[in-house]
Amino acid sequence: MTLLDLTPHVVTDDRVTTLPIAIIGAGPVGLAAAAHLVERGIDFVVFEAGDHAGSSVREWGHTRLFSPWEHLVDAASRRLLEASGWTMPDPKRAPSGDELVAQYVAPLAALEPIASRLRTGVEVIGVTREGMDRTRTRARFATPFALRVRTVDGAIEDVAARAVIDASGTYRSPNPLSSGGLDLLGMAEIADRVTGALPDVLGRDRTVFAGRRVTVVGAGHSAANTLLALAELARQEPGTTVTWLIRNAKAVRVSSSADDELADRARLGNRVDRAVADGEVALLDGVEIIRGRRAGDGVELIGHRRGEVVAHATDVVVNATGFRPDLAMLREIRLELDEIVEAPKRLAPLIDPNVHSCGTVEPHGFRELTHPERDFFVVGMKSYGRAPTFLLATGYEQVRSVTAWLAGDTASAATVELVLPATGVCSTDANEAGGCCS
Numbered sequence: 044m045t046l047l048d049l050t051p052h053v054v055t056d057d058r059v060t061t062l063p064i065a066i067i068g069a070g071p072v073g074l075a076a077a078a079h080l081v082e083r084g085i086d087f088v089v090f091e092a093g094d095h096a097g098s099s100v101r102e103w104g105h106t107r108l109f110s111p112w113e114h115l116v117d118a119a120s121r122r123l124l125e126a127s128g129w130t131m132p133d134p135k136r137a138p139s140g141d142e143l144v145a146q147y148v149a150p151l152a153a154l155e156p157i158a159s160r161l162r163t164g165v166e167v168i169g170v171t172r173e174g175m176d177r178t179r180t181r182a183r184f185a186t187p188f189a190l191r192v193r194t195v196d197g198a199i200e201d202v203a204a205r206a207v208i209d210a211s212g213t214y215r216s217p218n219p220l221s222s223g224g225l226d227l228l229g230m231a232e233i234a235d236r237v238t239g240a241l242p243d244v245l246g247r248d249r250t251v252f253a254g255r256r257v258t259v260v261g262a263g264h265s266a267a268n269t270l271l272a273l274a275e276l277a278r279q280e281p282g283t284t285v286t287w288l289i290r291n292a293k294a295v296r297v298s299s300s301a302d303d304e305l306a307d308r309a310r311l312g313n314r315v316d317r318a319v320a321d322g323e324v325a326l327l328d329g330v331e332i333i334r335g336r337r338a339g340d341g342v343e344l345i346g347h348r349r350g351e352v353v354a355h356a357t358d359v360v361v362n363a364t365g366f367r368p369d370l371a372m373l374r375e376i377r378l379e380l381d382e383i384v385e386a387p388k389r390l391a392p393l394i395d396p397n398v399h400s401c402g403t404v405e406p407h408g409f410r411e412l413t414h415p416e417r418d419f420f421v422v423g424m425k426s427y428g429r430a431p432t433f434l435l436a437t438g439y440e441q442v443r444s445v446t447a448w449l450a451g452d453t454a455s456a457a458t459v460e461l462v463l464p465a466t467g468v469c470s471t472d473a474n475e476a477g478g479c480c481s
């Protein structure tokens with residue numbers, strides 16, 4: 044067993060001390076990390092693959108969050124924003140993703156100390172230590188990190204950093220449609236008929252679905268939101284049919300239950316149950332998808348169902364099977380991950396979705412997020428790996444603790460306090476592909 048080394052890191056190499064801390068991702072959590080570093084007077088650089096801060100949130104921007112504003116704003120970020128004249132939106136109201144970006148993420152990213160260190164349109168494609176693959180140990184922790192980045196015009200460069208905070212989320216790496224977790228056989232043939240989770244069914248993406256046979260794959264809250272929007276579309280646009288295809292016999296994370304402590308979640312489950320009972324949504328359960336193929340004007344999903352091979356014909360498929368962390372870019376970093384959820388080893392038992400809902404996750408900080416690779420942390424949505432229970436309030440406490448640790452303030456880093464929302468949320472997808480979350 045590896046013992047957790049909690050002695051403060053004494054950096055001996057002069058060059059390392061002059062380098063910034065690299066933050067990967069300008070989502071709410073990456074920007075919160077930036078705000079804490081601003082307050083501590085530590086230099087940093089934020090790499091954001093999208094054109095703007097909050098790019099992933101904007102993808103599902105038409106969707107309303109369950110959490111109200113009071114649980115969506117990081118404390119350090121709020122201090123910086125209020126000093127510039129910003130006012131907190133109604134704390135009891137839950138915003139849409141677009142409102143979260145427009146009223147909080149974008150103004151935060153625009154603050155001078157953050158804007159001047161934010162590089163948008165720059166994707167991190169690999170992380171290592173300068174001149175050292177993961178097998179090299181000698182002087183490893185005094186050697187700067189090297190982040191390989193690709194800009195929108197295709198240029199590739201390596202950027203040095205003294206520490207790395209990976210807040211890149213999971214939205215850009217959805218689970219595949221296949222039950223086995225590998226890319227779906229035949230995907231290339233049907234790719235133009237498959238959309239990602241949470242399309243804007245009644246708005247921007249309406250024409251993709253109107254008058255079509257639509258199949259939603261997945262058992263989580265994204266699937267539920269999309270199914271309800273499609274049921275509404277079907278009422279407005281004749282010829283639209285909606286099928287809900289799930290692997291399990293029951294969509295446990297969506298259908299309502301008497302002990303569901305989250306009222307909004309229960310309501311969502313109730314509404315989907317009703318849509319199924321009323322025949323607005325056809326439920327096809329127990330299907331393990333193995334292949335996709337072209338069939339006439341549409342496509343077919345081929346799978347196993349109760350021991351038989353079945354072919355389900357449809358025009359459009361919505362992949363709402365959940366998300367997974369992109370670990371490929373961390374291949375040269377010494378990570379210690381739980382073998383099931385792919386969260387940091389010490390964090391995984393605290394967030395096991397078989398035991399915990401979002402509201403019962405214990406406060407945690409740098410200790411639980413530490414890897415054998417010193418000064419390297421995965422935070423935010425990505426830190427939960429394949430578990431669907433992440434809350435922003437949790438992520439903000441993570442980065443408060445991690446940045447305190449990197450600043451050498453071990454007392455503050457070790458004191459983790461988290462007031463979890465009583466009306467919290469589990470709003471991401473159940474992972475149909477992994478045993479942990481289905």
Ligand SMILES: Cc1cc2nc3c(=O)[nH]c(=O)nc-3n(C[C@H](O)[C@H](O)[C@H](O)COP(=O)(O)OP(=O)(O)OC[C@H]3O[C@@H](n4cnc5c(N)ncnc54)[C@H](O)[C@@H]3O)c2cc1C
Nearest residue numbers: 068070071072092099108109110167211212423424434435
């Ligand atoms: C529909 C939905 C509803 C939700 N509702 C709630 C809620 O009510 N309450 C709550 O607390 N949580 C909610 N969540 C969960 C969670 O809080 C959000 O997903 C949140 O956006 C996570 O923040 P993040 O900063 O960790 O990641 P993200 O918001 O995903 O940000 C990551 C950023 O990193 C960038 N990026 C990714 N890869 C790279 C790379 N290689 N290089 C550079 N940049 C990269 C992305 O473009 C993105 O901007 C919800 C999630 C979803 C999907």
